[in-house]
Amino acid sequence: MSPEHSTRTGKDKLVYMANQIARFFEAMPRDEAVEGVAKHINDFWEPRMRRQFFEVVDAGSEGLSPLVREATAKIRRPAQHVA
Template identity: 65%
Template sequence: MSHDESAAKLVRMANQIATFFKSQPEAEQLPGIALHINRFWEPRMRRRFFEMVDDGGQGLDPLVIEAARHIRRPALMTAQTAT
């Protein structure tokens, strides 16, 4: 899977989560999105997610971008930790 394909998949997944939580009470939307991503997305996925958010969040639902401040940002990988 190419880098662009994996990014598109993460955008689609994040937007599906947002779509679900839009049906919930407003006070539960942002925490719900963040909780789901924190629980079920591994650090590598969240790392890529934040790369996209930091790059402008193109394609991401505005609710996902707003929820990003509640999502745990994984530590950056260094060459030493990648081995």
């Protein structure tokens, strides 16, 4: 793991990962790209990760690519964790 990668916070890592997913889908037509990003996050991110992702979104989506921001409407928001 690179030093840069190991110094990121949990939310920073999620933003980085979401943007990496978006980069993969960028070459596709926009509708397919949005669907692809949302499907990947819905299928492979556990509720805890999506919960943290939506904390970033709710705080203003700082750092998220435009494609990820657009896909957010199609990403399943998990129930809030009650401790």
